[in-house]
Amino acid sequence: MAESTDATVDEKDEISSESSVSVDTDGFGGSAASEEIVLDVIDLQTHFTTRWGTVKAVDGVTYHVKRGETLGIVGESGSGKSVTALSLMRLVPTPPGKIVAGEVILGGRNLLELSEGQMTSVRGGEISIILQDPMQALNPVFDIANQVGEAIKIHQKLKGNALWEKIVDSLRKVRIPAPESRAKDYPHQLSGGMRQRVVGAIGISSAPAVIIADEPTTSLDVTIQAAYLRLLRQIQQEEGVGIIFITHDFGIVAKMCDRVAVMYAGRIVEVADVRTIFNEPLHEYTKALISSVPKLEEKTGRLPQIEGQPPLLYNLPPGDAFAPRSTLDFTPEEAERRPPLIEVEDRHWVQLSKSSVAEYDKYAHLMPAEDNK
Amino acid sequence: MTTAENVTIPSAPGVNPSADAIISIRNLRKWYQVGGGFMGFGQKIFLKAVDDVSFDIERNKTFGLVGESGCGKTTTLKLLLGLEKPTGGEIYYEGEDVSTMTKAGKTEFRRSVQAVFQDPWSSLNPRMRVRSIVGEPLEIATKMTKGQISTRVGDLLSETGLNPYQANLYPHEFSGGQRQRIGIARALALNPKVIALDEPVSALDVSIRAQIMNLLVDLQEEHGLAYLLVAHNLATVRYMCHDMAVMYLGVVQESGETEAIFNNPMHIYTNALVSAALPSHPDIQREEFLLPGEVVSPIDPPPGDVFMTRTPLEVDPNHRWANERPPLVEKEPGHWVVETPWSMASDAGLKVELTGHAGV
Numbered sequence: 001m002a003e004s005t006d007a008t009v010d011e012k013d014e015i016s017s018e019s020s021v022s023v024d025t026d027g028f029g030g031s032a033a034s035e036e037i038v039l040d041v042i043d044l045q046t047h048f049t050t051r052w053g054t055v056k057a058v059d060g061v062t063y064h065v066k067r068g069e070t071l072g073i074v075g076e077s078g079s080g081k082s083v084t085a086l087s088l089m090r091l092v093p094t095p096p097g098k099i100v101a102g103e104v105i106l107g108g109r110n111l112l113e114l115s116e117g118q119m120t121s122v123r124g125g126e127i128s129i130i131l132q133d134p135m136q137a138l139n140p141v142f143d144i145a146n147q148v149g150e151a152i153k154i155h156q157k158l159k160g161n162a163l164w165e166k167i168v169d170s171l172r173k174v175r176i177p178a179p180e181s182r183a184k185d186y187p188h189q190l191s192g193g194m195r196q197r198v199v200g201a202i203g204i205s206s207a208p209a210v211i212i213a214d215e216p217t218t219s220l221d222v223t224i225q226a227a228y229l230r231l232l233r234q235i236q237q238e239e240g241v242g243i244i245f246i247t248h249d250f251g252i253v254a255k256m257c258d259r260v261a262v263m264y265a266g267r268i269v270e271v272a273d274v275r276t277i278f279n280e281p282l283h284e285y286t287k288a289l290i291s292s293v294p295k296l297e298e299k300t301g302r303l304p305q306i307e308g309q310p311p312l313l314y315n316l317p318p319g320d321a322f323a324p325r326s327t328l329d330f331t332p333e334e335a336e337r338r339p340p341l342i343e344v345e346d347r348h349w350v351q352l353s354k355s356s357v358a359e360y361d362k363y364a365h366l367m368p369a370e371d372n373k
Numbered sequence: 374m375t376t377a378e379n380v381t382i383p384s385a386p387g388v389n390p391s392a393d394a395i396i397s398i399r400n401l402r403k404w405y406q407v408g409g410g411f412m413g414f415g416q417k418i419f420l421k422a423v424d425d426v427s428f429d430i431e432r433n434k435t436f437g438l439v440g441e442s443g444c445g446k447t448t449t450l451k452l453l454l455g456l457e458k459p460t461g462g463e464i465y466y467e468g469e470d471v472s473t474m475t476k477a478g479k480t481e482f483r484r485s486v487q488a489v490f491q492d493p494w495s496s497l498n499p500r501m502r503v504r505s506i507v508g509e510p511l512e513i514a515t516k517m518t519k520g521q522i523s524t525r526v527g528d529l530l531s532e533t534g535l536n537p538y539q540a541n542l543y544p545h546e547f548s549g550g551q552r553q554r555i556g557i558a559r560a561l562a563l564n565p566k567v568i569a570l571d572e573p574v575s576a577l578d579v580s581i582r583a584q585i586m587n588l589l590v591d592l593q594e595e596h597g598l599a600y601l602l603v604a605h606n607l608a609t610v611r612y613m614c615h616d617m618a619v620m621y622l623g624v625v626q627e628s629g630e631t632e633a634i635f636n637n638p639m640h641i642y643t644n645a646l647v648s649a650a651l652p653s654h655p656d657i658q659r660e661e662f663l664l665p666g667e668v669v670s671p672i673d674p675p676p677g678d679v680f681m682t683r684t685p686l687e688v689d690p691n692h693r694w695a696n697e698r699p700p701l702v703e704k705e706p707g708h709w710v711v712e713t714p715w716s717m718a719s720d721a722g723l724k725v726e727l728t729g730h731a732g733v
Contacts, residue, residue: 309548
């Protein structure tokens with residue numbers, strides 16, 4: 001059986017040329033990013049009805065993705081990052097979940113207003129998702145050609161030879177060696193990294209405008225992860241696709257993302273380009289998350305730790321959800337108001353509150369008048 | 374009784390178990406027979422999960438085992454805990470060979486070596502209250518009264534950052550981080566000297582990981598504990614470990630002090646792992662050295678150097694180390710590496726420099 005030989009050191013030139021172009025000064029690190037917005041999410045709200053009450057898993061989330069850009073959505077379990085992604089695809093299990101408000105604009109249409117039939121052609125067509133566990137995303141009883149072909153049949157109405165060509169072409173795009181013979185394999189015959197590439201091939205087969213990558217490398221080993229992340233970047237540069245990268249790992253953010261949205265308790269607490277997030281984070285949660293991760297590059301002293309636990313979503317405080325874990329000095333009243341997301345610097349948005357932003361006084365004049373306390 | 378002084382240990386770091394070592398592992402093997410050898414005929418086929426592994430865990434220090442899945446790091450941990458029976462080799466506890474210990478000695482060893490597991494959702498019995506989970510080792514292994522056990526459980530819970538009043542709750546009433554604290558309290562119950570930590574933070578939320586790592590560091594200082602940490606995250610290993618070993622296909626490829634290895638990784642495989650690890654800042658751009666091929670099966674590995682199918686350098690099939698297992702060589706004091714004509718990063722021009730970034 002042919003072993004993978006695609007990830008050889010021969011590709012070193014390619015990597016270094018890639019890394020040299022990804023430093024630019026306009027604050028959008030990615031080389032492939034443009035100003036054209038391909039996906040616009042406005043005030044998305046997804047709620048779940050549980051026996052403990054209504055869980056606001058996504059509580060008014062607004063963001064956009066540009067062509068060729070990678071937007072990182074960072075958060076812990078329960079922060080709403082994955083439910084946001086499922087809501088975009090309209091894959092939230094209903095009941096108990098329900099998208100109660102918001103707009104998802106893709107290609108000039110609001111996806112939330114489409115019929116289920118229209119949505120089927122959008123899913124896997126204009127927007128596709130790569131899930132965490134490739135073994136669960138692939139059906140063990142069908143061969144690879146069948147599963148990659150299914151998406152192509154639905155979206156491009158191809159048959160026979162043309163379909164086969166397209167299948168092999170998709171597998172070639174994700175650098176699967178010997179794609180003609182691998183297409184006839186079943187998922188269990190492939191390694192974890194190769195399986196995740198097949199899922200990627202399904203994702204890109206219909207040239208989507210946006211790919212949602214939901215922690216696609218969590219189950220992979222470090223070296224396989226590195227090869228897969230590099231592949232995603234290459235595909236992005238070739239196809240100009242916008243990527244939403246959902247992760248809890250700031251290492252992946254540092255490596256992959258142009259812009260970052262940090263989520264906490266169903267809301268975005270900070271959005272900025274990746275260097276601003278690392279160099280000048282404003283929200284206490286962002287600061288704490290970044291500084292509490294040990295560094296590979298140096299032996300660090302004792303790690304600063306965030307006290308407390310992530311909040312229970314059915315029992316959120318009415319105002320600033322991070323306030324109970326914040327170490328800043330504030331009165332209970334100052335944490336009571338729901339903090340608005342405000343653009344405090346150019347393209348740097350933060351959920352502004354005295355309880356979670358140390359530099360609050362500097363930006364206090366930007367706060368809207370208290371009309372809806 | 375076999376003691377450290379009267380055994381010869383050919384290919385091991387430190388050769389003889391050192392006086393500082395609380396655990397010395399020498400030439401440890403775990404082979405699983407997976408085929409062949411029917412009624413004594415035919416070639417037996419083995420899966421060599423752990424093959425000739427040697428290292429020392431020093432008192433009050435943390436030893437890290439790193440490598441990709443299937444490298445044998447978890448099997449090594451299970452062998453130390455006695456959850457698997459070794460095919461060959463020795464484990465020395467305080468200089469004494471565990472396999473030849475008396476029954477009382479073995480009991481003492483088992484009490485002194487405890488474990489904390491990766492997944493706090495599956496490693497705690499959902500039907501037991503915290504009181505029973507943490508108290509169970511005390512009930513089984515000591516003659517403490519119920520009252521004494523209850524007091525001790527309360528102390529253990531406060532020591533691990535939980536409230537003694539939570540002893541009556543069930544595991545599902547706790548968050549992931551709190552459950553891991555329960556697992557740590559259970560491991561501490563019998564005053565062990567060594568705790569084996571199997572990926573203790575990788576299943577936890579990011580904001581909780583630092584809490585648990587710091588708790589482990591504090592407990593180590595207070596109780597003079599030695600840790601064996603199995604992890605795949607190199608940054609965690611650099612933060613937690615004093616010494617470490619890098620494993621590939623059941624064999625240690627490089628071992629030594631953690632800082633010596635991160636400052637001067639010698640083996641190509643170590644360099645490949647380090648270069649593939651994620652950066653801590655977007656301005657850090659490391660070149661990745663991705664090795665050719667994929668991890669090969671540990672079933673029937675090459676008779677010589679197991680790494681030879683992954684090296685970017687040319688392998689001479691007639692070379693001694695292509696046909697015979699190469700030993701670890703002490704290249705710097707305390708820094709051991711498998712040296713063959715195709716294994717050294719300096720020969721391949723694949724040396725990773727770990728540097729920080731200008732910002733912050």
